[in-house]
Amino acid sequence: MKIRIKVKHLVLYVLLPLIVLAAAAIWTPTAIERYQASRTPEALRLKTLEEIEQASSKRKLELIVQEAIRPSRYDLYRFDYQPGGNRLMVASEDTEETGFLTPEDRLPLLERYIREGEDEALLIRAARQLAYEYGALGRSEDGEKALKQTFDRMQPGSQGRLELLLDRAEYALNQNDADKAEGLFEQLRKQTGSRGADLNTRTDRISSQILFAQGRPEQAATRAGSNLHSGTPIPRFVSPSPSPSSADSNHSKPESELMLYRNLLERALSRGTTSPASFSGTLTYGDGTPVVRAGLFLRSEKDPGPVREGEPYRTVTDQNGRFDIRNVVPGSYVLELGLDFDQLDGWSWPVQAKDWMVEIGDGQHVEYPIVIQPLIELQSPVNDQEITGDTIDFSWSPIEGAAYYDVIGSIPDQDGNAYVGTAIRNRIPENRLSLTLNELYGTSGGLTMPDDGSWEDTDPNRLLAYMNPDARFSWNVSAYDAEGRIISQSGGYRLSEDNVGNMPFFHVRQRSLTEADRLLLDGKLEQALQLYRRNIDIDPQDTESLYMAIRLLNAKFEIGGDIEAQSEEAELRKRLPNSDSP
Amino acid sequence: MNGLDNEKDRAALKSRLEEELADTTFTSHTKVLQRTHPSSRRAGLHALWNRELEFTVKPGSLIIGTAALLLLLASPYAVHTLHNTPFPSDKRELIEAGGNVYWEDIYRKEVKRLEN
Structure with missing residues (x-):
């Protein structure tokens, strides 16, 4: 093919557009970057x-x-x-x-x-x-x-x-x-x-x-009850609300807020503990820096749920992380924190309702230091590591003041979601745990209770647990002090890139699925149980089938209430080597 | 003989031509000369501008050439997209994975990094 073109047309129709395009290609990314830079919160x-x-x-x-x-x-x-x-x-x-x-x-x-x-x-x-x-x-x-x-x-x-x-x-x-x-x-x-x-x-x-x-608690209680249950709707002046979407409304459920306070008072009166108490302390990170401008709420243990406007006992920490709540009615409270992402990122705020119960005595001045520990860093096995040897070695960064650790594993369901973890081992004195593969296989993944109450509908993935070569397991660690209070954990908010750390996933692919395993994963639990039983009869050394038969019988008893299954399970347990607990 | 005839013919032709061109006067000697023998730079450029080029192109190389050109033009965009994750202050989603809470974009990036 021959192309004839005058120089001037070549320039006008070919070269010039090319130059413009090239210029745009070079300029656009920097322009996008400049635009993005102008959209950062700081900009x-x-x-x-x-x-x-x-x-x-x-x-x-x-x-x-x-x-x-x-x-x-x-x-x-x-x-x-x-x-x-x-x-x-x-x-x-x-x-x-x-x-x-x-x-x-x-x-x-x-x-x-x-x-x-x-x-x-x-x-x-x-x-x-x-x-x-x-x-x-x-x-x-x-x-x-x-x-x-x-x-x-x-x-x-x-x-x-x-x-x-x-x-x-x-x-x-x-x-x-x-x-x-x-x-x-x-x-x-x-x-x-x-x-x-x-x-x-x-x-x-x-x-x-x-x-x-x-110091007039009786009158206080009367006043708190004066407008309650009066039979008529409570007239009140309407607060001009600055924005309808605003949560800063003083009238969200005001009656229950008042009721809450009256209940506190009445309980205190019935106990005769009516001298105003106080609750103060500092909120700091494990490295000593104060947590500034964090919310601190003393909430009635009788009324959990979302924080309401008009909660009587709430405050914000000052520049030194200091908080001070006065005139508290003596009683039992649950301590809760309000934190922003940047305050929470990389730090652990383990919530276990009982651990954060605060008992405030009559006229008592409670000084309560709160320390937020760094998240525990998992070291191994992490980042989808495949376990290849005969043992699995868990290790994690030590936490100061930890008396022991719990290692918790999570087994994903059919859709890959793992909602609840179960203990792999509890009360580990050091920051490492070594298990043989057989011990891991013998570790239970827990039991899900099916809605319909039929034992065959329990999640088979949890039953097969760590013996499933296709599953992506995750694990985490919690640290406890000598009194058994949780002080840190590995799971938490890991938002900035610096805090992402190791991903808590691992795989155990050394086994392949047996016929019985496949039946199990297909949801044919009764058939799977038969096959596991047969496997044990043929080879009494087949501990994996033994584990599975025990788990299935356990499910049959726990969910289905089958007493025979319970006694069979007990018999099989006697054949377990050492003290394995599937 | 022949020469004579020629001579005659030429004379006749000349007189005829002169007769026909009697009303025409040629004045653009310079222009013609400039075109045929360009002297100034401007005229040179002008000639170049209007020059006709002729290429012989095989269809195959035409396709390859166009593709290469497009790729070359697209490369800055491609590089840009590869190196840039969604912008942090745009709508970000939190996701839960393995007991942790991550920003989804950072999580995906980390997963991708681990895969490689």
């Missing part, structure tokens, strides 16, 4: 600050509202990891394009808004945020000042003014100034006049708390 923070700085005064207030007050990220006591739920439950990652400012950035902006802002609901929100942030900085006088200043700007008799008066009383109470709190509360009573009795349950709770702090 957005700086951009936001600059934008606010340069805005005209009216626009400035609008931007302050949008960037420093309204974002739900700034709700009080809001943390990425909220207590009261499942350990893995986390607040959903915010996808909104606001809320990148640090508390330090926001202080002057919030100050400006409470001086110049006009919207009542937003003024209240800003004042509360200021009081909260100053509290976290250990500057409670400034917090009180912010509340007072905002209060002074409100129209006399307005709802907002009453709300803020209540806020001020609660703030004073939390600063352990019950008399000041009472004075403020009296003001509120005067202003609401005859409406005093009709105030909302939050008012009752705070009033009751003040009474308790002043």
Whole structure:
């Protein structure tokens, strides 16, 4: 083929477009990178600050509202990891394009808004945020000042003014100034006049708390119960809600919040332990650095569940990780923490309800240091390692103060999900564990209870456990102190690349599936059991079949209630070498 | 004889030509000369600009050449995508694996790294 082309056409139609394309190809990636760099939280923070700085005064207030007050990220006591739920439950990652400012950035902006802002609901929100942030900085006088200043700007008799008066009383109470709190509360009573009795349950709770702090527990209990079960719906003034999506509402289930407090009081009264107690301490990492601005909640053991607005005992750690909760009604509490991802990343906050029970005695000042330990690093076997020798050697980084460790293994189900782990070995004194392959095969993977109660529907993967050459096993370690309290574990939040560490997966592929194993995995448990029985009859040394027969008989008894299976299981167990427990 | 005839013919032809071209005057001697014997640089470039090139291309090499060209152009994009994971501040998902909680993008990257 011949191509004839003039030089000028070659240049215009071929070379020029090529050059443009090439330039675009070179420029685009750097442009994308530049764009991405401008979207990091830090870049957005700086951009936001600059934008606010340069805005005209009216626009400035609008931007302050949008960037420093309204974002739900700034709700009080809001943390990425909220207590009261499942350990893995986390607040959903915010996808909104606001809320990148640090508390330090926001202080002057919030100050400006409470001086110049006009919207009542937003003024209240800003004042509360200021009081909260100053509290976290250990500057409670400034917090009180912010509340007072905002209060002074409100129209006399307005709802907002009453709300803020209540806020001020609660703030004073939390600063352990019950008399000041009472004075403020009296003001509120005067202003609401005859409406005093009709105030909302939050008012009752705070009033009751003040009474308790002043050493009048009976009156406190009466006040806490005064609006409850009165037969008529409780009239209350409606708090102007700054944003409907905001969790910072004072009226989420207020009755139950009050009921909770009344129950605490009544229990204390019945026990005769009615002197106000306190709970304080420091929250630090294992390396001694304080955990700053973390949430700390004392929650009634009788009322777990998500943290509500209006919880009486909650605080935020200050710059030294210090926390202090005053005027606590003596009783049993569960201690819970609220932490952000960056506070949690790489550290272990093992939650075992019983371990975090706090008993607060009559008038007692409980000093409670909390240390968050680093996550245990798994060393071997990790990263999908295949076990090749006759033994499996588990090892992990030692934890200071650990008296013993538990090694827990997880066997995935049909879909590869492993929800619950079972102990491989407990109370291991050192940071390593060596098992022969036979010992591992003899280790049980636990039993799932099928919904329909039929023993043949239990998860066969768990029964076959470590004998399954196709499974991807995972494991983790927990460390306990001499009193048996969990102090750290290997499983936790591993968010930044530095903390990802070794992946806790391994494979044991030295065995191949027998015919009986296949029947088992197919869900034909009864047939599998027959075959395992036959295998043992033919070869009494076939321990693997022996393990499986025992596990199946156990399932048959535990789930199906088959007594014969139980006695057969007992007979077979006698044939086990040493002390294996399948 | 022949020479004479020729002479005659030529004379006749010349007189005819002169007669026909009596109204025509040729003035662009310079332009013609510039084209046939370019002297200035500008004219040289102009000639080059308008020059006609002729290539002989086999269909096979045409296809290969086009493919190579496209690949060359696409390479910066390819390199860029290979080296860049999804951006952290975009919507990120947490996933649970082996008792740990990871950011999904970091987890996938780590798994990929271990596979290699």
